[in-house]
Amino acid sequence: MKHTDYGTNIGLLKTTRGIVLIDPMPGNENLDVLNNAVKDLVDGPVKFILNTHEHSDHSGGNAYFIKKGSTLLYDVTKIKEIHGFLVESHTTEDKVFFHQKSNSIFVGDIYDTSWHPTFYSGGLSGFRKAIEAILKLGNDDSIIVPGHGKPTRKSELRAFRKNTLDWVSRVRKLKNDGMTAIEIKNDAQINIILDKFNLEDKADFIPEKAFIWFIERTLTVIDKDV
Numbered sequence: 001m002k003h004t005d006y007g008t009n010i011g012l013l014k015t016t017r018g019i020v021l022i023d024p025m026p027g028n029e030n031l032d033v034l035n036n037a038v039k040d041l042v043d044g045p046v047k048f049i050l051n052t053h054e055h056s057d058h059s060g061g062n063a064y065f066i067k068k069g070s071t072l073l074y075d076v077t078k079i080k081e082i083h084g085f086l087v088e089s090h091t092t093e094d095k096v097f098f099h100q101k102s103n104s105i106f107v108g109d110i111y112d113t114s115w116h117p118t119f120y121s122g123g124l125s126g127f128r129k130a131i132e133a134i135l136k137l138g139n140d141d142s143i144i145v146p147g148h149g150k151p152t153r154k155s156e157l158r159a160f161r162k163n164t165l166d167w168v169s170r171v172r173k174l175k176n177d178g179m180t181a182i183e184i185k186n187d188a189q190i191n192i193i194l195d196k197f198n199l200e201d202k203a204d205f206i207p208e209k210a211f212i213w214f215i216e217r218t219l220t221v222i223d224k225d226v
């Protein structure tokens with residue numbers, strides 16, 4: 001995979017404590033480009049780095065900025081303009097950051113508008129709680145920044161929640177009917193639901209292998225949730 005393929009959404013916020021960068025992706029070439037973009041957009045260096053979760057596509061650029069004098073911040077309460085909290089959905093420690101001034105909410109991979117949902121750590125209950133907590137922030141004009149894919153308003157996040165719940169209940173039903181992952185993959189309803197995650201209308205949205213993997217991971221989560 002080329003570094004340019006991460007497609008990670010990166011946040012850049014001005015605060016009274018200095019410039020804050022959210023989720024720098026790995027790859028020195030990209031990071032040089034990012035660093036130049038930051039210099040064009042804001043005065044002064046990146047003071048703090050925040051990560052929505054520890055996966056390398058969201059934290060792989062930490063070291064690059066730490067070398068330039070930035071500090072990786074675990075405790076976001078040190079910046080009063082950013083409200084942050086922990087949930088468990090995509091990983092055991094998903095962080096949500098709400099910047100009231102720009103009315104933007106950074107939610108990492110709890111939400112993805114370019115891929116299927118990945119609620120593999122928290123299962124369905126963790127996913128529900130995480131989305132519920134996000135929807136309580138801000139207002140209907142808030143911008144929800146997913147880990148990957150285009151940012152949206154809350155209405156699309158609500159649709160994402162509905163589609164995810166529909167997906168899980170359909171997989172659960174087919175599992176109870178005795179179907180294997182491969183058989184579930186061929187179910188018409190399952191394909192319709194999967195397609196609802198394809199907000200960018202990509203011709204080749206989810207490769208077959210990833211589709212089966214998503215079903216298998218969902219089955220694991222269903223087992224865990226019961």
Ligand SMILES: [Zn+2]
Pocket residue numbers: 008055057058109147148
């Ligand atoms: Zn990611």
